[in-house]
Amino acid sequence: MPVNWRVQFVGLIFILLATAMTARVVFLHIIDRDFLQGQGDARTNRIEKVHAHRGMMMDRKGRPLAISTPVVSIWVDPRQLDLQPATLAAIAGALGISAVDLNNKLEQSNSRKFISLLRRIPPAQAEPIMGLGIRGIYFEREYQRFYPAGEVAAHVVGFTDIKDKGQEGLELSFDQWLQGKPGEKKVVKNLYGEVVRDIKPIREAVAGKSLTLTIDLRLQYLAYRELKSAVNFYQAESGSVIILDVETGAILSLVNQPSYNPNNRKGLQLGHVRNRAITDVFEPGSTVKPFTVAVALESGDYQITSTIDTNPGFIRVGGKTIPDPRNLGVIDLGSVIAKSSQVGITKLALSLNEYDIWNMFSAVGYGQSLESGFPGESSGYLPNRRRWRDIERATFAYGYGLQVTPLQLAASYQVIASGGIKNDISMVRSEVGRGQRVISATTAANLKHMLVRVVTEGTGKRAAIDEYSVAGKTGTVRKVGKNGYEDTHHLAFFAGMAPAERPRLVGVVLINDPKGEQYGGGAIAAPLFSRIMSEALRLLSVPPRQYNEAA
């Protein structure tokens, strides 16, 4: 017969077991919970990035130049994806590709954890796929940069990379300003990395600040259109146009050819990205002659009426012959500029203090950084010699042996246009600074009158505009090749201002290596200047000449 104590003994064992287990359960739940919850959170809680909206870039009137739009990227984890034909067909249908292509894509890379199916598509396009609710497909909401002005403003605005970081142009130099601070949120993920629920935001995403540029998109379009057609027509290698506001030094338009489409950078050539107006340097040639004359006028040794004898149409300096196109005879200073006389400038230069021309060039900005804020801005090159040989003094005075950027050239003409005051060149509206006098008002006025004669009677006749008076200077520079200066490759410049009476705009036009019979600044750059400036002045509602005369 059974023994009663045996049943009691077994019962007691189970009571003790139950007690021990209850104690253990309570221990785990209550005493050990901080450790266990910490271990659990370390496995399940993740910090997710919340993309921040990047600041908008606008022209001076608030027209958009760079906008961040919400987009969705679609990823797939092939290890989780159930490759049923029906599923494949559903995804392919929503993606708008064939199921076979999709299958190939997935099979080619089925060893990888994530495959990008579609990057940065509009949310409306992603919704059909999101609606399918297929496991193994992930969506990331982010922002994509869109550039409404496309290639027209590409060099100014620049672009961002896939991570929304500025890579070129103002996108790069103002990256800190434009970029927001990405936020973070704590989420619970399941073992497969899918977000199950949001716990709390750790840091809200802070949107980037918007940036208003000094660019006027209307002038930008205008300059771009004209430059592109001119560069195409002359089959030139490249070209640049800059328009400055005289009063503030603000850049109203800055365009280059060739350009690129910042919205689709497939097959992008590096050369097209370069903002040549700011990064590339050229010998400015005749366009610096007004500043040599300025030195003469400021020296007190010369008056506007002073004359120079350019007979017999050439001059020998240090064994080299410097010719004029023809013998201009005895001419006044204005004619030296208007006819762009090498002989006249050479004689003038050799009569002046050997360091004064350098000082003037430096004062108007050559060899100096403009601090435009553009990435890759070049300061140009202004050789500072202890001793100047005569030939060096002469060639320097008519624009060889130094290098400037087109923007520096524009900045120096802005000094003449503003009556001798050098303004900081700016690209961003809030950055307008105060100017600094570098040439006396009288000298500046005299230079301006001489530059008017360039257009009315000299090399720059084709820069003239019917309704407005124009002052400016042509330049034709032989390019430097492997074997020194080349006879067949030129740069054609025109730098000028309008209306001449009270200049509102300064413009610089540069055509690099035009092909054809004509290659000079007066023949190629001047007419382009005329077309752009006449339209620009009208767009800005600048009163035409007739109105001024009537008043």
Add this chain to the structure above:
Amino acid sequence: MTMAIKNWMAESKGYPLDVMISVVLVFLLSLGFIMVGSASTDISARIYGDPLYLFLRHSVYMVISFAAAGLVLSVPVDAWKKTDWLWLLVSFALLIAVLVPGIGRTVNGATRWISLGFMTLQGSEFVKLFAVVYISGHLVRRRADIDESISGFIRPLVLISVLVLLLLEQPDFGASVVILASVMGVIFLAGVPFRHFIPVISVFIVATLVIAQWQPYRLDRFASFTDPWTHQFNEGYQLTQALIAFGRGEWLGMGLGNSIQKLFYLPEAHTDFLFSILAEELGAIVAAAVIIAFAVLVLRGLVIGRRALDAGLEFHGYLAFGIALLLGIQSAINIGVNIGLLPTKGLTLPFVSYGGNSLIVSCIVVSILLRIEYEVRASNIEPTSRQKVDA
């Protein structure tokens, strides 16, 4: 006879079935039903594309279990007594069949299942019951032999050992432990002289060591449970995830449906480790209540067995002991594994975990216990009523 039932009804306060067991069953079954629903939805959605897939299957198993339980309740305990050796043969048939290539289905390295089309049959679950039925019958039939000689004591154990060896061949270590322990427990409770146990216990100890040597992955599992956190990326992974579930639960739980561990972090969340998810979602109090419920069930089974023996119903008594031990040992191992007191075993929590075989067998087993209790009560009442009739 009608008088008998009336008196019996009066004695049991109007309930035809044992109140204590019924309450525990309703608690465990409904809790299990809810928790399987909660723990299986994400797994169902991921594997079967329908979040209710496993829950609906479990519901069907519930219905089948209740039908089986009703059927078993109506079978007199003597029917089991008369056929005990038959069930041993069925056990052998099941365990051999599953090892025949083409019949047995292998999941996670264990060949435990025979496909029946709509569901799979896990023979080892039924063998647990059949082994206990057999040993109870054998104890009644050959009690004298067993008490007399050690060979009489060993003979039934040899048969059980062959069953266990077949189970280890699957392998199903958990079921082996449950069966061996329950059978030994029944023999012990039956009052077999203590000296017979000494050689058997010695053999068990040696066998355990041999098995550990023979299948070293069990040693790894053993090492992992004593210090899961240093093995958390391999053997200890499942246990650390289970322990985290308890830590998250605190007193009142994260709320039904709010488990994080069931989001694939804890493997077998709806089956062997459902207790952890239950603790995570419903907290320490409900988890403790489950432990207490099982303790009540076991103690009640022991009491019923004791009363049966007192009433002279030997087979009833041994079978009640066996059932109490089966349920008690299996639930203790399952909970012990969940809370890190025992090495990981593939054992479900009776009445609670997902799994058709486990649920059906648990319900059959407890129905037999209820039937035993009913018959014991009836046997106590009958003489009294007869006296009344005589008077």
